[in-house]
Amino acid sequence: MGVKRGVIPGRYQPFHKGHLHLIKWALERLDEVIIVIGSAQESHTLQNPLTAGERVLSIKRALECEGIDLSKVYLIPVPDILMNRAWVSHVETYVPKFHVAISRNPLVKVLFREAGYEVLEPPAFERNSYVATNIRALIAKGDKRWKELVPKCVAEVLEEINLEERMRELLRRD
C-alpha cells in the first residue's frame, strides 16, 4: 500500500496554534497523519484539565475550521501504559500502520528510534508563544489572552465546556 502515514503524539492540553502548525507541516510531507492523544485517561487536573473526548472534539473542530481534509487525519486517544519499552507497540495497537513518527519530545524520539522508526523532527513553531503550560496558567487565571494562542474554534469549544471555571475550581485551596 502506497499511503505514507505519520503519528504525532501529544497530550494536547489544550490543542494550540503550535500544534496546528505542526499538523499542517506534517500534511505537507505525508499522505495521512495520525494524531495520538496521549494520556487519554487523564483529566480534571491542572496539568491535564481536559478529558480525551474533549480533546478529540476541540481538535476535530480546529481541523474543520481550518479547512483541513478530514479524510487525511486520524484522531486517536491512547491511554498510558506504565512501560516505556512497550509504549510504541501499545500505540501500534491503537492506530493504523504508520511509517514515521513526528516529535520533538526526547523520550518519544528515543522510543520510536529504538523501535526502528524514522523520526521527523519538526521546527519549533514560535515555541515561546505556544506553550501548553503557559496557556493552561492563563486559562486558570481567567486571563483572556489564552484565546489568541489556540485556534479560534478550539477557543469556542473550551468556552462551551467552560474550562475556565473547571480550572479555577481545581486551583482553589481546600
Next chain:
Amino acid sequence: MGVKRGVIPGRYQPFHKGHLHLIKWALERLDEVIIVIGSAQESHTLQNPLTAGERVLSIKRALECEGIDLSKVYLIPVPDILMNRAWVSHVETYVPKFHVAISRNPLVKVLFREAGYEVLEPPAFERNSYVATNIRALIAKGDKRWKELVPKCVAEVLEEINLEERMRELLRRD
C-alpha cells in the same frame, strides 16, 4: 450547544454491511455519530482478530467509500475496563459529550439506561446475513463469500492486512 450526538458501541470484528446500515440509520436521526470501537486492547484471537488500529482504518475507508460526511462521524477506540457499572463513565471519558446510545446489546442497553441515557434500538438489518461470528468463520476458512458481507472497501483493507492468513494461522493446532 445544539449538536445532537449518539454513541454506537461495538467490537467491529470486522465492520460489516449491517454495521454500515446502522451508521446510516443513526445519521438520519442525529447530527453526529460516535463509533466506539470496544475491546480496543484485543487482537490476534479468533474472536477478536483485528487490532483497534486496523478496525479504525477499515471503518474509515468504508465511510469514505460510501460518501458519508466524515465531519459527522467520530471513530474512537476504547479499551475494556473490568467494571460494568463504571463502563459508561469510562466511555464518557474517551468521547465527546453525547445524548443517546444506539444498541441492541442487552448489557449495553441496561448500562446506558441506568446511567440516565436515552437508548435507541435500531432495527436488525438482515440480521441473519450480517453476523460477525459467521463472517470470521468464513475468513478463517478462506471462503471468499465473506467479501460480500462486508463493505467493498473494508474487504480491500482486510486483504491488504492479509487477515485470512492471520486467522488461518491462529486456527492451526499446536
Next chain:
Amino acid sequence: MGVKRGVIPGRYQPFHKGHLHLIKWALERLDEVIIVIGSAQESHTLQNPLTAGERVLSIKRALECEGIDLSKVYLIPVPDILMNRAWVSHVETYVPKFHVAISRNPLVKVLFREAGYEVLEPPAFERNSYVATNIRALIAKGDKRWKELVPKCVAEVLEEINLEERMRELLRRD
C-alpha cells in the same frame, strides 16, 4: 489485643439464608466477623448481577433485621486481583487484622492455609436449598420463590433495586 476475628469471603450474589446461617455460626465462635465481599468490581452480568454497593446495602439490612450486633461485623468489598498467590495479602490490606478464615471453597481454603491461617470449615446449611446460582436463575425468570430463599430484608432491597428487571434485560437475546 484480645479480640478474635475471622474473615468470611464470598461473592454474595445475592446474600441468601445460607449466608445468614454462616454469619451467625461464625459469631458464636468469634468476637468479630469480617464479611469480605469479593469480586467487588463485578456487576450487571447474570453471574454477578449486583454491584458491591448493592451487596453492602442488602447484607447490612439483613444483619439489622436479624438483630445482629453491627459492632461485631465488618462489611468490606474487595476487588479481584489476578494473582492467587498474593490474594490473601490483598485481603489483609483491606481488612482489620484477623485470625481465622471461614470457608468451604477449595481455593480459598488452600490459599489461607498456605498463608499460615487456621481455616474453619462451617457445616453446609441446607446446601441444596440455598444455592446462589439457583436463586439467580429464579430471579431472572421472575419466579417469586426466590424471596423465600433470601432473608426478608434482602428481598426488600432487591425489589427496590428492581433486580428482576435488570436480570430479565440481561437475559434477553441481542
Next chain:
Amino acid sequence: MGVKRGVIPGRYQPFHKGHLHLIKWALERLDEVIIVIGSAQESHTLQNPLTAGERVLSIKRALECEGIDLSKVYLIPVPDILMNRAWVSHVETYVPKFHVAISRNPLVKVLFREAGYEVLEPPAFERNSYVATNIRALIAKGDKRWKELVPKCVAEVLEEINLEERMRELLRRD
C-alpha cells in the same frame, strides 16, 4: 426509597477529630453517611502510613466510642483508579446509592458536581489544628501531642498497631 444518604470521601491517614466533627455534622443533615476510605491500596509510606483495614478499624472504634449509631454509617474502602472522569462512577460501584457528596476538596467537588450530584461543603472544623499532614509528622517524630488531635479510641488503635515505630522506620535513611 426515602433514606437520604451522603458520601464523605477522604484518605483518613489518620482519622482525626476534624473528621469526627464532619461525620457528626453530616449525620445531623442526612439519614445515613457513607465514609469512603480512598486510596485504599496505599499504605506504608509517610504520606499514607495505614492500610485500608487499619483505617476501617480505627474509624469503627471512633464511632463506637462516640456512641454514634453504627446502623447509620457505612465504612467502605475504595482503591484509586487512574481516571478522574470515571472516579465518581467507580465510587458508585462500591457504595449504596447516595444523594449528596460532602467535601471541601476542590477536585472531589468538581467531579461530583459534573456527575450531577449536590455537593455539601462543611465548615472547616478548627482547620489549623486538625491537619493530617501535621499529625503524621508528630507521629513520625514520636511527639505524643498527636494523641490529642485524634479521637481517644483512634489513638488506642494506632498504639496497638504501633504506628509510631512504623513511621520512624520509614523515615530512616537508607
Next chain:
Amino acid sequence: MGVKRGVIPGRYQPFHKGHLHLIKWALERLDEVIIVIGSAQESHTLQNPLTAGERVLSIKRALECEGIDLSKVYLIPVPDILMNRAWVSHVETYVPKFHVAISRNPLVKVLFREAGYEVLEPPAFERNSYVATNIRALIAKGDKRWKELVPKCVAEVLEEINLEERMRELLRRD
C-alpha cells in the same frame, strides 16, 4: 555482539521431558536460550497450579541435573498483558536482546513473525506422552506415573512443594 539468543515461551505447568528436549534442541542451534515463563501471575488453579517461583525453581533444578551449562540459559518469569499486539514488546522489556523465537504455538508464532522475528519451529518431542494437561491430571489424581513424564529433579521439587496435595484440594467440591 555476536551472541545468538532465542526465546522459548511457555507456561511450564509443569516443566516436562518434552520441554527438556526442546531446551537441548535449542542449545544445539543457538548460543544462549531465554526460557520465558509466561502467565507468571497465575497459580493455584487446576490449569496453572504452580507459582512462577516454583516453576523457576523446578526448571533450574532440571537444568543442573542434566548438566546443562547455566551460563547459557536465562529463566525469566513474565506476567500476562491483555494486549496480544504488544505482547512481543512486553517480552522484549523483560529479557535480554534476542534474535529468534522458538515455538509451536500458533498465536506465539504469529505474534513474533508480525514483529519481524525469525521463528524456529521445533519437532514435536513424543508429543503424545509429554502433554502438560495430562500430566496435571495425573498429579491431581495422585497417579504416580506423572513422575516418569517430568525430569527426575523436577519430580523432586514438585514433591517437596507437595503439588499432589495442592491439586487434590483444588479439585475438591465445595
Next chain:
Amino acid sequence: MGVKRGVIPGRYQPFHKGHLHLIKWALERLDEVIIVIGSAQESHTLQNPLTAGERVLSIKRALECEGIDLSKVYLIPVPDILMNRAWVSHVETYVPKFHVAISRNPLVKVLFREAGYEVLEPPAFERNSYVATNIRALIAKGDKRWKELVPKCVAEVLEEINLEERMRELLRRD
C-alpha cells in the same frame, strides 16, 4: 529442604560494585541468593534508564566475570504493584521459597519484617562511591569515570547497549 535462601531486592539501575560486594557478602551467609530486579516495567527514564532485560544481562555477565557460581544465584525481574502491604506476597509469587531478606532500604525492611521474615542488614560498602544516582549522572554526562564504579563486565554490556547515548538523548530539552 535444607537450602537456605535470601532475596536481595533492588532496582539495579545500573548494577554497581557496591551491589557486587553485597551479593558476595550474602553468598558467604546463605546457600542461595535471589536477586529481585524491582520496578521491572520501568525503563528509558533518567531515573530508570535500563530495561529489566538489560539489567538481567548485565548482572549475569558480572556474576560470570567474577567467577560466582551461577547455580547459587537467581535473577528475577519483578514488576511493581501499587500496594505496599501486598508487595512481599507479590515477590513470593515470582521467586522460589526464601528465608531471609537482605536490604538497607527502610520500606523494604519494614515490609519484610511485618510479613514475618528475618531481615539481614548488610554493611554499607563504600557507600559514598557506589551510589546509583551519581553513576547515572556520570553516564548521562559522558563522564567516563562511571566505568570504574561498575564491574568491568557490566561496563562492557552498558557500552554495547550504548546507554550513554540513550541517557544523553533523554536529557535533551524538548
